[in-house]
Structures are given as C-alpha cells and as structure tokens.
Amino acid sequence: MFMISFNNVCKIYSGNKVLFNTNLLIDKGEFIFLTGSPGSGKTTFFKLLSGLEKPNKGSILVNNQNIVNFHHDEVSDYRKKLGIILQNNYLLEGETALENVLLPLKINGNGDTQNKAKAVLDLVGLNNHANKIVNYLSEAEKQRVSIARALINGPEIIIADDPTKNLDQELSRKIMEILIKLSKYGTTVFVATHELNLVKELNQRVFNIKNEKIVPA
Amino acid sequence: MKKLFQHKNLFYKLRLYFIHHLECFLSSCEAHIKSPLRFLSISMPIILSILIIFTFFLIYKNVENNLYNNNQEKIIIFLTKNISNKSISELRKNISSQEDVISVKYYTEIESLKLYSETKGRNIIIENFDYNPLPKTMVILKEFYSYGKNISGEKLYNFLDKNNNIELYNSNKFFLEKIKYTRDILFKLLIFFIFSLTALLFLSINNFIKFEAFKIKPEILIYNLLGARSSFIRRKYIYNSFVYFSLSFLFSYLVLQCFFYLFTNSTIIILKLYSVDYVFLNISFVEALFSYISIIIIALLMTFYEINKHIKSRIL
Numbered sequence: 448m449f450m451i452s453f454n455n456v457c458k459i460y461s462g463n464k465v466l467f468n469t470n471l472l473i474d475k476g477e478f479i480f481l482t483g484s485p486g487s488g489k490t491t492f493f494k495l496l497s498g499l500e501k502p503n504k505g506s507i508l509v510n511n512q513n514i515v516n517f518h519h520d521e522v523s524d525y526r527k528k529l530g531i532i533l534q535n536n537y538l539l540e541g542e543t544a545l546e547n548v549l550l551p552l553k554i555n556g557n558g559d560t561q562n563k564a565k566a567v568l569d570l571v572g573l574n575n576h577a578n579k580i581v582n583y584l585s586e587a588e589k590q591r592v593s594i595a596r597a598l599i600n601g602p603e604i605i606i607a608d609d610p611t612k613n614l615d616q617e618l619s620r621k622i623m624e625i626l627i628k629l630s631k632y633g634t635t636v637f638v639a640t641h642e643l644n645l646v647k648e649l650n651q652r653v654f655n656i657k658n659e660k661i662v663p664a
Numbered sequence: 665m666k667k668l669f670q671h672k673n674l675f676y677k678l679r680l681y682f683i684h685h686l687e688c689f690l691s692s693c694e695a696h697i698k699s700p701l702r703f704l705s706i707s708m709p710i711i712l713s714i715l716i717i718f719t720f721f722l723i724y725k726n727v728e729n730n731l732y733n734n735n736q737e738k739i740i741i742f743l744t745k746n747i748s749n750k751s752i753s754e755l756r757k758n759i760s761s762q763e764d765v766i767s768v769k770y771y772t773e774i775e776s777l778k779l780y781s782e783t784k785g786r787n788i789i790i791e792n793f794d795y796n797p798l799p800k801t802m803v804i805l806k807e808f809y810s811y812g813k814n815i816s817g818e819k820l821y822n823f824l825d826k827n828n829n830i831e832l833y834n835s836n837k838f839f840l841e842k843i844k845y846t847r848d849i850l851f852k853l854l855i856f857f858i859f860s861l862t863a864l865l866f867l868s869i870n871n872f873i874k875f876e877a878f879k880i881k882p883e884i885l886i887y888n889l890l891g892a893r894s895s896f897i898r899r900k901y902i903y904n905s906f907v908y909f910s911l912s913f914l915f916s917y918l919v920l921q922c923f924f925y926l927f928t929n930s931t932i933i934i935l936k937l938y939s940v941d942y943v944f945l946n947i948s949f950v951e952a953l954f955s956y957i958s959i960i961i962i963a964l965l966m967t968f969y970e971i972n973k974h975i976k977s978r979i980l
Contacts, residue, residue, distance in 0.1 A: 499889075519894065519976065526891030537886045554892040556680045596890075 448511070450475040450635055451496070451604070453661070456505035458491050465491045467659035469505070475603075478630040480646045481639040482664060483656035489639040490534075492656065493606045496637070497531055498522040509604070527555055530597030530605040530634075534612060536589045538581045544568060544592045545577040551600045567595040570625060572618065586613040594622060598629070605629065605636045611645070623649055688900045692907040707912045710872065713865035714916035714959070717858060718947060722924070724854045725945050727847060736766060737808035737817070737840055741824065741833040743800040751829050756802065762820045764807040776801040799831060808840050869963050873905065877970040884974045898971050905967040906960060913956050920947070 453471040457464070465488040473479060481489050494500040495507060498514050506513045514525055538547050548564040568577050571591040581589060590613045597605060605626060611619035623638070623645060630636045640646060646653055653664040696703045704711075743752070752770060759768045771779060776798040807815055817837075824833050880901065887897045928944040935942050 497889075523888070523891045523893045526889070529891070531889055533889075537882070537889060539883060539886055550886075551890050553684070554887070554890050554896060556677050 449473060449508075450510060452508045453495075454506045454508070456495065456502045456507060458488070458495060458500065459503050464659050466495075466502075466656075466661070469659070469661050471654070471661050473635060475635055476630050476633045478627055478636045478651045479638070480649075480651055480653040481637055481656065481661075482641070482643065482646065482653060483639075485641075487656040488659070489656055490608055492661065493531075493533075493608050493637070493639065496604070497529055497606055498525055527551070527600070528603045530600065530602035530607075532590075532593050532597045532605070532607040532610045534609050536593040538589055538592055538596075540582055541580060543578050543580055544573060544584065544588075544595075547581055547592055548595045548599055551596060555600060564595075564599060567599045568592075570598070571595045571622065587615070587618070590614060591618075591622075598625070602634060605634055607636070607638045609639055609641065611640065611642060619645060620648075627651065684896075684899065685903075688903040689907070691900070692904040695904070696907060696911055703908075703911065704915075706872075707908065707915075709868045710865065710909070710912045711916045711919070713861060713868055714913060714955075715920055717861045717865060718916065718920045718955075719923075720854055720858050720861065721951075722920075722945070722947060724851070724858065725947075727850060727854070729943075729945050730847075734840065734843060735807065735809040737806045737835055737837055739804040739806060739820075739824075739833055739835040741802040741804065742798075742831045743802065744829050744831050745799060747800060747829045752800070755827065755829055758823065759802070759804060759820070762823065764815050764817065765820065766805040766807060768805075769803045771801040771803070773798055773800055808837070809844055865959075866962060869909070869959070870966055873963065873966045873970050876904075877901070877967075877974055881974055884971070888975060894972065894975050897975055898968065901971050902964060902967055905963050909959055909963040910956075913959055917947075917952060 449472040451471070451473040453469050456466055456469045458466045481492065483489050491500065495502055496509075498517060501515055506515055508514075509525070512525075514522070517525060539550065545561065545564055545568065548568060549561070552560055552564070565574065565577055568574050571594050573588060573591050573595065576584060576588060581592060584592065590610065594607075594610055597607070607626065610626075611622055614622065619642065626636045626638065627649065654661050655664040656662075743755075747755075756768050756770055759765060779801075804820075806817060806820065808817075809815065824830055884897055924944075924946055931944070932942065
C-alpha cells in the first residue's frame, strides 16, 4: 500500500493546464527530488499535496484518505502532520526565532517544549539566534528558522519548495542531509529544487514535471 | 463522552486549552496597556462616538424626566364673593369627578392671601392689611400629557364656563403646550442623532475590525499553513477585539462621568442661586451594562465574520 497516490489529477488555472491526468505513487519514507523549469507546476503540486488547493479532477490519497474531500477543519488536522517549507518563509514578524519554531507545538496543543525547539534550532545552526526577532535575521537565517519550524513536530511528510534557495553550498548540503536522515526514520520528503548538482550528488529518487505530467527523471 | 474520557492526556490538553485562552487574553491586554497613546490614537473615533451617543442619551433622559415632572396642568379658579359653603363643597365634588383631575384644593380669602404672600413677599399682607385683593380660590391639578392618551380637558372647561359660582379662572395650559411642542421637536432631533450616531459607531467598529483583519492576514495565513483550526486562529483576535472594545467603552464611560460631575455640580450651584432645584439624571448601571454588552456582541460578531472570511479565503 502506497502512502501517497495521485490518481488522474488535473489542475487548471483559468484555462491554463498545469497538471493534467497526473499519476504518482510514493511510499512511506521516500525522499523525492522534484525538478522542472520555473512555472512547470512544482509549487502547484505542493499546494495540492498540502491541501492548499483542490484539483479540478482526480483524487489525492494520503494514508488511504482522499484529502480532496476533506472539509476545512479536516484539512487543518491533516496539515498538522506536514512540515511545509515554502520559498517565502512565512514567519511571524515581530516574534523571536524560538517563538516561531514553537508555533506548531502550540497549535498541536503540545505545550511549550522549549528544549525541543532549541535542539531543532541547533540542528539548523541557529542556536545563537533563538531569542532574536526574526525581522532582524538575514534571508538565509529566516530560511533556516522556517526549516526548523517544519521539523519540530516530527511530521509524516515534509514538503520543501526550494529550501536551500538562500543558503550557501555547505549549509544546503547539511540541510539536505538532515532531510535524508529524517526520511530514513520514516518521514516522506519532497524537495523541489533547481540545484541539479546537489540532486546528482545526493543520489535520491528524482521526478521531473514536464508537459503537465510528473515523470521519473 | 466515553471517547473523550478515554483520552489519556485529556486533562493535560484541557490545561493547555485554558492556558491558550489566558495567554490570548493577557497578550491582548498587554498590547493595549503597554502603549496607551497608540491605543488612544487608534480608538479615538470609537471613544468619541460612544461619548457623543451617551451625551445625547443623557440630554434625552433629563428632558424626558423634566417633562414627566411638568405634565400637570394647574387651573386657578376665583369664586364669586357670595358663594355658600354648600355650593363650594358641591362644586368641589363636581370638579373632582371630572376625568383626568388629580386634585382639587380650596383656599379661603386668608389662605389665598397667605399663599400669594409666600411667593410674592410678606410685605403684601402689611400693605394690604385693610384690603384683601384675593377672593375664595380653588386650585385644580389636572393631567395635561400622558403617553398614548389624548387629554383635551374640554369637558372640564365647558363645566367651568357654565358655572355661575365661578368669577373667572386661569390655566397654565398654553405655557405647557409651548413646552411640549419644544420638547417634541427636541426629542425627534435627539432620537435622530442617537440613531445616526449609533449607526456611525457600528460603521467605525466595522471599519476598524476590517482594517485590523486586513493587517493580520499574513499571520492568519501562517497559522493556516501550520494546520491551526479556525477556532484556534480566531481565539487570539476575538480576545483582542473584546479587550480593545471593553477598554474603549470603559474609557469613554469614565470621561463621561468626569464631564457629568463637573457640569452638574457647577450647574446645580448656579441654579441654586436662582432658587431652582433640579436633579440631573445620570446613566444607570443597567443602561451602561446594556450599552457595553451591545457593543461587545456586535464587535465580536463582526470580528468573527471578518476573521472567518480570511481563514476561508485562498491562502496562497
């Protein structure tokens, strides 16, 4: 039984086909690189997988449940199991890095486990910036706070849209290694990236979005 | 219910739930109290609107109270000189049986003179010691104005006109009619202002909430993205609205009370100089509570609607 399956999924934006009759089967604990030219539909794929958008046709099964039929609160509960890292970091302005990382725990009703948050911040190399207001952090640091926030809940699926966009090569590699390690513990990881060298180097499963279809590269 | 109590961490979850409520409430209080000048500057239109509505309402209430005190017409009857005691008691009985008559009092010549001298000065008795200008008198108190009741008093006037024992009579009817006419216009104006200002207040509350909701749109997006339920997202903003409008109301109420005591105290002193006793009515606790609850309910409903709109909208 596959963890994620896209069955004949179509997504059309005002007459413009982005995904058309797309099928995809992913197992639990897989690490997937998603490549494709800008505007090919990587972000749309992530929006569909995270329940931010609904397809025009087809079904998306996650753990045997069709997320397309979820109502608003069910989508929220489903999203709690995801770790989402988007290009724009979407951090709470005016709050510290630690408070931002603690947010998913608060939403899940897990209380303030500050030590856990500090450990995750340490993992992304931000232990010295835990109490800094995010407005004063650089773009790369913000990106890392966003990654730490996605990791803190121990999500079942991680969706990362260009997570290494603002990071240097060394840090990019380090983040990717963390994500690969997580996949070995059973987390399914999707990473959209333009860094083909890194993709080649890390030797993981790669899918390419081409002509409105997701195909193995 | 069974499922609920089967939950291992039920009490822990409940504790966190209430802690979140408390956190939302405290952070809302802190945000406003921390920067009072900012609070005052952004809430000035709402504070002013509440203040003006209350002021108009107070004027309305005091004018209405004054009308209630002056809704009795006074008719003074001067009786003929040779009227017998029997005729007086008959006349008194006939007038008392008339509709809308509250009381009838009879004064002898001496009593009339005493009554007159009490208002016009004691010297009048001394000056007119050998001559009493006042005849036997009757004073009728009659209902002049009552809600939902048409009082013309024509029957009484006809009776007085036709009675031979009455020399002449006089009433303050025209004066009361003038007052009533002025009050009617004033009432209409006040009601118009109160209603339009209340509409304006709700508009400014709506605008304020819309503006605040628009400002926090990115924050709502983040909460949505992280899987927060609608109730969790709303909680913070609902508390914020509750604290903000409670503080605005409290502030306007306190300012009104200060103005009221300053104004009434000085006015009462001035009126006393002219031997006029006037009791100013303040806003009662029930009226204040009713206004507060109305404002809070409207504000919370508007906040609920606006935040929900942003939660349900396409988030990215």
